[in-house]
Amino acid sequence: MAGSTSSFVIAQAAESAGIPVPPADAVSEAAPAAAAQSVEIIIEPAVSSYPDYLPTELLGYDLMAAYEIVEKGGPVVMILLALSVAAVMVTLVKLFQFSWLRVGATGKADKALALWIGGRHQDAYAAVSESASPTAVVLAHGMRGLIGGVDERTVREDVERVAVSQLSGLRSYMRVLDSTVQIAPLLGLFGTVLGMISAFQALQSAGAEADPTVLAGGIWVALLTTAVGLSIAIPMAFVNSWFEGRIEREKENIEGVLTSLFTRRATEAVRTAKPANDVGTRVAHAAE
16 A cells, blocks of 8 residues: 555656656556566576596696697697607606616626626626626626636627627617607698698688688697697607617626626736836837
8 A cells, every 4th residue: 555655646746747657557567568578698607618528637737728739730739649648658668667677787797796806706696696787687697607617709709699688678669769759740740731731721712801810820720730749759859868878878888897707807907017118108209
């Protein structure tokens, strides 16, 4: 009742002021019509185009940008990623192998050589026979042959065979890393060439209405494969060089211990005074 009274008072005030007031029935009829014409706006959350099983984060890093790079790069980027996964797996395997075999460690070999030169042949052989180091394995073969009475020339030839076998084991799967270093930049360049061809074809199709921004977008997508290829090849080049250096160092260790085994480090055992008419003195006088 109070509501109707207030409405009547407002209507009278509006009429006295000269403001037209629609009839109450018209207002009541227009209200449902306006309500029927009102549109309900529903904002739905954005749906990702990537499968649900793909992780969106890894160690705090957003992986959506990586997915976008793979999507824009196409098959070439997928091949590069597969190549990088293979190279990383080989790197981990080689690190485990080098650590397990203690590549570069010569402590036991040096101790065994000291015992061998001192005449304790059995103790020297026991010091290296249980070691898995390539240097120790080759040295153990040489000591075993000499202790068994085999001719020294035959022992020299046979330990060379063992040394080649040990070094070949260290070089196993290294071609994967070397191939990654050489192929990854070429694959990236190949993807860039394909992308540039597609971009210029789109530019030709557009004719006079070509949009420079569209061409620029196609070019940066094309260059994406080269960037991915270089980002894979550069770190793998360092890894491959490090492994090759360790293998070369192990080869030098093997050659050194074998030479010491057969010569017994004869020149280090000589402790005599230098004669006055030695070769060095004669060469010095000749130079004067």
